[in-house]
Amino acid sequence: MVHQLIAWSLKNRFIVLMLATVLLAWGIFAVKQNPIDAIPDLSENQVIVFTEWMGRGPQLIEDQITYPLVTNLQGLPRIKYVRGTSMFGMSFIYVIFNDDVDIYWARSRVLEKLSTISRSLPAGATPQLGPDGTGVGHILWYTLDAPQMDLGEQRALQDWYVKFALQNVEGVSEIASFGGFQKQYQVTVNPNKLLYYRLSVADVINAIRNNNNESGGRKFELSDIGYIIKTSGYLQSIEEIENIPVTTQKSIPIRVADVATVQMTGESRLGIFDKDGAGERVGGIVVMRYGENAAAVIDRIKVKMQEVAKGFPEGVTFDIVYDRGELISESISSIKKTLIEEMIVVSLVVLVFLFHWRSALSIIIQIPITIAISFILLNAFGISSNIMSLTGIALAIGVIVDNGIIMSENAYKHLAEKYERWQESSLKEERT
Template sequence: MLDRFIHFVLHQRLLVIIATLVLIAGGIFAWKTLPIDAFPDVSNVQVMVLTEAPGLAPSDVEQQVTFPLELAMQGLPDVRQIRSMSKAAFSQVIIVFEDHVDTYFARQLVFERLQAAKEALPEWAEPEMGPISTGLGEIYQYTLESDTRSPMELRTIQDWIIAPQLRGLHGVNEVNSFGGRVKQYHVLVEPSKLLKYGVTLNGVIEAIEENNANAGGNFLVKGWEQSYVRSVGLIQTIADIENIVLEAEDGTPIYLKDIATVQLGPMTRQGAVTRDGKGERVAGMVIMLKDENSKLVVDGVRKIIPKIQSGLPKDVRISTFYDRTALIQACIRTVTSALFQGGVFVIIVLFLFLGNLRASIIVALSLPITALAAFILMRAQGVSANLMSLGGLAIAIGMIVDASIVITENIARHLSDPAQAELSRTRVTYEAVREVARPVLFAVLIIVIVFFPLFSLQEMEGKMFRPMALTMCFAMAGSLLASFTIVPALCSVFLKRKKVETESLLIRVLKRRYLRLLDAALRKRWTTVLVATGLLVAALTLIPFIGTEFLPDLDEGAIAINVVRLPSASLEGSVAVGTEIERRLLEKFEEIE
């Protein structure tokens, strides 16, 4: 079967070249549409349930909100773990499912249980599910800068102008806002006036709720026209709130302004954002939807930011301080530089050893073809391009050219054989490829089998290293395809026939020294075996002294500093400490951007 395939390739060279061009086009398309990220997504399938509990201490949040939610989630199918965190005024429950569970199905299960759990929760508790994202979803972060605007104005611009436009982008799941002060209308009721007018606090709340709505009154027809009747009652200004009628006694209305003061004020906050030692800022974070292409999403965000900026007040500026593009570009540079360097070294080494520039170029051409074939398989299997998967491709550069080197060198040797001078080039190429086809096939399959144990890794280790193993297997499959198709076809056309096969100077020098070493090893066989055994034992004894770690240190040009303070630390004190740390770092290290 293999012989017939080789025969077909050499007699249908034009078809092979066209098929290779189609593969190249498909590989380029696969690369452009391949999900690209910095690291493999090792997060598990989880659903996060978040509940605000204003005014409650952590122990009360645990008792009234967190525990009933945990109890309601018990018994869900394929649940691996349920964990929770209760903080002041906030509850978080995380339900972790098995890896084979679909994310949206898991959310549907949790949603159904939430409806039943509400009966056991306080009336004010409104649990909601967190965004469909992972730890790698934070792809873009920025702050709003202005010399004239207050923190409340900047937060309003972020919440009502910038965030809604970013949420409409494809692949964006959520836009989180941090810092500043959330604008609120505060109604400060005076208890003494409540007693004076005989009004209850609940009555005030109900009156505000009922007087903040528009109502429809159908329509009136007059001739050929009809006019819609509507009651406009939505609150627009502070005066609208002050003029709400609470009650009426003997035809005299009691207005809200008679018993309370209405003013603008900030919502109670538990966090703040500082930057560059200049105090508080308003920040935004774009969260990517799970399993989306981070490169495309970031490109979409970067494209729309100038449009959003043009619609903002002239004294407000969007200042980006984190952009996933840098890591994505590093991934792209990894594979491009590896392919380029591999191609250059292949040409140099083959030219030095074979003395045949055409053979070197043909082998070098198999590198991009193999990479593009791997991209097609990666896209088909849903493997994203990240440092691990592309690192596997970079590691395999030396191995993916082995098959092409063996076949090209054997073809070149047969074409220089005087005994085959009368045979056609196609026939000589066929015999040369057939001679080494099975050894090459078995050699590549053995290399692929070596990576099979990586597929047995589970959970986080499997998610981390399986992309690398898959990419290397895809690359080896692509190299086998290239070496049996386009390489023989090109060799049969472009390699020249030499009357006498000559060895290069480098080969002659290395061969002479190797033969002397081989002769000495064969003459002293037991000494050779003992030396090899000794080196093996020495290497094995060094294994306990080799350090181990899950991942190597990555020099990303950034340092994360985590400042831990006492639980009783106030927000104002934390802001002051953070600002001072930033200021001192900027003064001491000029390299900080």
């Protein structure tokens, strides 16, 4: 088989050269299309389900949420196993699928299952799917450099302006906000006053909830003009909450202010984000979508940041604290430099030791063609250009050259033997 292939190649040199040219051009195109990242994605093919049930202990979360979810999700098709974690106010379920399963098919199966499980969970506990990213999806961290704004204003700017703008970038799965204070109205109930007025905490909660609502009316016409009636009942200030009546006793309304203190404050925090010991910062984490090109997504994020920064208040700027793009560029440039150096050294060694330019040229040409073909295979198997894959290509150059040298020496040996036999036969013919 090998002899027939070699013989066919020798007889059809033009076709072989054309095939090599086509593969080289295809490989160059594959190099441009191959996703670039600094580190390989070795994470499992998983779907994360998280459930918030704030104020509950880990044991209650385990019994009421984590255990029912784990037992029901185990029946999904093509899964390896299901892991669950319970903590204060939160439940995390990790559904690990087989490696050949499409991630979005897996997410749709989990979502279908959750639609039937949710009815058996406690009121107020709604399972949600995590972002469609991987364990190495955190590609960029940024903070807001806003010395003239307090942490609450910075967090509001991040949550209601920056986050929504950056989430629209192609390839971004989620913008996770961190730091600062999330503003909220807090109602601190006085238990002694509740006892005095013979009220409960549930009465105060229901009164506030029922008075923070809008209801629609109807449309009516007057003098050939149509009017739409609606009520505006959403609470907009501390005073409005304080004046909400909880109940009436002896024709006297008992307001929220009579039994509680209302104030604007921040949500309770479990930690802070500090930058270089110079104070707290507010920012976000850019999570890349599954299977995207990290370098391209980072470039698009930076372009979008320039557009978003135009709408910032005066004195507010972006401060990038982690950028995988720098690591990617440094890693790729280092590998490219190594590849070029290896190709030059190998070419010189081949020329010096073979001392036959045609044989050396045939071996040297194999290097770029083989590297180009390897990127075709990388794209076919969904492997990105990273430190591991490019290092493997760099190490394979030696094998490529060894094979070329062995084939050249073998061909030279057979040609030399054939030339000797031809010389012997010609001498015999002269003698005769």
